[in-house]
Amino acid sequence: EVQLVESGGGLVQPGGSLRLSCAASGFTFSSYWMHWVRQAPGKGLVWVSRINSDGSSTSYADSVKGRFTISRDNAKNTLYLQMNSLRAEDTAVYYCARVRVLVGYFDYWGQGTLVTVSS
Amino acid sequence: DIQMTQSPSSLSASVGDRVTITCRASQSISSYLNWYQQKPGKAPKLLIYAASSLQSGVPSRFSGSGSGTDFTLTISSLQPEDFATYYCQQSYSTPRTFGQGTRLEIK
Numbered sequence: 001e002v003q004l005v006e007s008g009g010g011l012v013q014p015g016g017s018l019r020l021s022c023a024a025s026g027f028t029f030s031s032y033w034m035h036w037v038r039q040a041p042g043k044g045l046v047w048v049s050r051i052n053s054d055g056s057s058t059s060y061a062d063s064v065k066g067r068f069t070i071s072r073d074n075a076k077n078t079l080y081l082q083m084n085s086l087r088a089e090d091t092a093v094y095y096c097a098r099v100r101v102l103v104g105y106f107d108y109w110g111q112g113t114l115v116t117v118s119s
Numbered sequence: 120d121i122q123m124t125q126s127p128s129s130l131s132a133s134v135g136d137r138v139t140i141t142c143r144a145s146q147s148i149s150s151y152l153n154w155y156q157q158k159p160g161k162a163p164k165l166l167i168y169a170a171s172s173l174q175s176g177v178p179s180r181f182s183g184s185g186s187g188t189d190f191t192l193t194i195s196s197l198q199p200e201d202f203a204t205y206y207c208q209q210s211y212s213t214p215r216t217f218g219q220g221t222r223l224e225i226k
Contacts (some may be wrong), residue, residue, distance in 0.1 A: 082219075
């Protein structure tokens with residue numbers, strides 16, 4: 001069974017940092033591109049970042065470029081999102097999602113982890 | 120960036136109704152259009168990919184159609200478990216973008 005389990009969310013002050021993790025199991029993690037998607041309270045889904053299967057290529061939404069870094073450890077079957085210089089508008093539930101590369105749909109999602117940026 | 124616009128933003132319907140949600144892209148995305156269902160406090164769930172392909176395990180009352188810029192999600196006969204928020208998403212280009220969501224409520 002495919003499972004994605006996020007962790008690392010919490011309360012952080014503006015300007016602070018946080019690292020999210022997404023532990024994958026039930027599939028060959030190293031074969032799949034992975035994404036982060038976030039959802040502010042009561043709002044819609046917003047794409048954040050993606051990484052290819054071997055970690056050599058990444059992409060970011062303009063709103064997080066230069067502040068967030070996506071990475072992965074295929075030996076540990078884990079995806080990461082390092083978030084620096086956090087702002088109030090980064091407050092959201094962060095989901096990791098597996099993507100089917102050829103068509104680009106997210107076929108499995110984690111349960112999400114809440115990040116709250118507030119003083 | 121490709122903008123995705125869904126309509127309506129909210130919809131009230133009854134069990135057994137046929138419901139259609141539309142999604143329009145700001146430029147042609149061929150058939151790179153996916154639909155998700157999200158219930159409160161839960162992660163999104165894939166329903167339809169590549170505009171019209173039903174994800175495994177999803178009931179056949181869900182269907183999708185369209186290509187280019189205009190797409191539809193149809194639920195042929197609403198069931199109680201279908202009341203949720205629905206999102207379209209384009210996978211034609213990066214950044215991936217979602218519609219703003221359609222909240223389907225019980226009438």
